[in-house]
Amino acid sequence: MDAFLKRKAENTGGPSKKPKHEACPHGPKCYRRNPHHFREYEHPHLIKLLEMAKPEIPLDFPLDKSVYLEQVDILRPLLNIKPDVKPSTSSSSVTNTTKPGTMLEKLQNAAPYNLFFTTIPESAETLKHPTSITFTDLLCPSLGELKCSLQINFMIDIMWLMERYRERNLGKKPLTILYGDEFPKMKEFIEKFLPNVSHHYVKMKDPFGCHHSKIGIYFYEDNSLRVVISTANLYYEDWNHYNQGLWLSPPCPQLPETATEKSGESPTGFKSSLLNYLKHYNLPVLKPWIDYVKRADFSAVRVFLVTSVPGKHYPGTQGSHVHHVGDLLSRHCSLPAKTGPDSEGPLSWGIIAQASSIGSMGKSPAEWLRSTLLRSLSGHKQTQLVSNSNATLSIIFPSVDNVMNGYFGAESGGCLPYSKQTNEKQRWLQSYLHQWKADKLGRSRAMPHIKTYCRVSPCLSKLAWFFITSANLSKSAWGGNLQKDKGAYVRSYEAGVMFLPKFFDEEYFEIETTLSGKNKKLFPFMYDLPLTEYKSSDYPWCN
Known part of the structure; x- marks a missing residue:
């Protein structure tokens, strides 16, 4: 026994x-x-x-x-030990009762930003941090009684994923998965052992494209739903070895039956952006999910959904990161005006790009990095989008030393697929590169699979905006060189969320406590400032 x-x-x-x-x-x-x-x-x-x-x-x-x-x-x-008080199984009672230590309590404490990072078991500090969560936290019954869920991702280890659902006694709930990379004999396993799982492999027409988006939609018994935008693939290492980021939506309740598809829109147009993205696949397996989203009230959502989908895209459309991000910043980003020789001015606010992979950018910074990417990231209300902006751009990407000092040595670099051959062709990039360092949150020795972009004040205590996305520093993800008609060609599927202070009733996001912002809630920020530049002897980690 x-x-x-x-x-x-x-x-x-x-x-x-x-x-x-x-x-x-x-x-x-x-x-x-x-x-x-x-x-x-x-x-x-x-x-x-x-x-x-x-x-x-x-x-x-x-x-x-x-x-x-x-x-x-x-x-x-x-x-077989029964609790003293049997909780109600109705979704409304679960949702309205906030128990200490539940995911609902964490989410309420993280409001209004709802931004979380993954726990790193090797770093005990991350296990205690209020914004650190596991995948099973997303399935916590405190968030609602799950009816079914949708996982859109790149790599999915179906056995690992189903084990996470079983930990919550949700192993038989209907699950739909869209994925871009096939684990060995995955289809056979699903069809033989998982009758509750509907699946579709997204085959890319472009050999350089990737189905890279990471989106979860969770539909509950009370007909409400939540959306999760993440940087993590769905397998063990991504949720235990690497730094990842996730945004969780507030609950989106069901609209009245008389409501139209345009009802329940958020101030940021999140609902229509999500519907456009889901409809782009043109897949029968997504039809029920499109209907769920149509009937949901997204009015409490304060972030913008930014997506890339394969094809050629133009300004004013939402199919490419380069156009959508530039458009949002030029309409909603406010920076201090230059009023005198000693005043800040927009150019004193630096732009930081942090990613886990770098693509081929050309023979010089002017070819794509500054002419296309920085054109988008440097946008703000006081200026037109211009190529080769004078804005300062810094890139965070782990060096060889960063990786070798990681928890798993060379294996720590498994999430950093940057080609050495590509790096040798763009050695000019070295002057932009900075080390991975996140000592304040105990995350320096876990490599970053998270991708973030932001604009930081000269005093390093405020953000003009913050963007978390699946998109790495590549033309495939953001969009290629702008053509004469201002069109940009995208090869991959990507998804992220843009945080703009205006939609949180703030002038800027505070990331460090200052005298002027001591009563404000700090915006979750992972890495350390000021940045640490590469030394001349440093080399970016390449696979």
């Missing part, structure tokens, strides 16, 4: 025997949430919590209290 049958016997008055299973070697440092792990090892500290009428997490426990509360919830049914 194993340890769990022993505990069950004790709770039912039956005979007890000495357990065969040993205690988990990690003790209170164990961050696992997999039921199989709890069947294999004893966790005496969790047993003590289960025996309390209301579990109280000791102050000396090293992980965030939410980890232990989730573990207790997983362990309780395995030991």
Whole structure:
């Protein structure tokens, strides 16, 4: 009889025997949430919590209290220990009751930005940070009783993904997946063992294109939904070894039956942007999801959805990052005016691009980096979009030293697919490059698969805007060189969200506490400022 049958016997008055299973070697440092792990090892500290009428997490426990509360919830049914108060199963009661340590509480504490980063088990500090989450947090019942979900991504390990759903007892719920990279025998596995999973492989016509978007839509029993825009693929390493970012939408309730498709739009046009993106696939498997989105109220969403889809795109359209980002910034980004020789002025605000891969940009910065990408990123209300802007551009990309000092040595660079051959053709890029450093959040030794772009004040305490996206520094993702008709050709699918202070009733986003902004909520920011330039001996990590 194993340890769990022993505990069950004790709770039912039956005979007890000495357990065969040993205690988990990690003790209170164990961050696992997999039921199989709890069947294999004893966790005496969790047993003590289960025996309390209301579990109280000791102050000396090293992980965030939410980890232990989730573990207790997983362990309780395995030991047949029923909670003192049976919670209502109605989605409305779950949604309206905020329990300490749940994902709903984290989301409410993260409002209004709703921006999160992945936990890094090797860094205990990240496990306790209020904006750090796991994939299973997205399935937390506190967010609603899940009815079905959609995962749009590049790489999906279906076995890993289904295990995450099973951890929440959601393994049989309908799931739709769109993916751009096939794991070995994935289709056969789904068709043989997963009747609840609908799937579609997005085959790219362009050999240099990639189905790279990372979007989740979660539909609940009360007919509301949430959207998640992420930088993470759906497999183990992406959620445990690398720094990733995610934006979670507020709940989007169902509209009245009399509402039209244009009803329930957000101030940022998020709903129409999402519908346009989903419709672009022209896939029957997405029809139910398009209907769910049509019937949802997105009026509480404050970010802009920015997407790229394969094809040629022009200004005023939403099919390319270069056009859409430039358009948004030229309409909504405000920078201080230059009023005198000592005043800030727009050019004193630096632009930072941080990515996990770099594409071929040409023989000089003027060929694409400054003429196309920087043209878009340097936009603001006080100027027209111009090629070769004088704005300062800094690029964060891990060096060889960054990777080799990572938690897994050379394997840490697995998320950084930059070609050495490409780098040798654009050695001019070295003068733009900066180290990966995130000491403040304990994330320096985990490599960044997250991609972010922003504009920072000279005092390094404020942001004029912030953009998180799946798009790396490449023509395929953002759009190629602007042609005479201002069209740009896109090869890949990408998705991200743009944060603009105006839509959060702010002048700027505060990322460091200052005297003028001491009462303001800080915007979540991952890496350290000021940036650390590459030394002449540094070399970007290349695969």
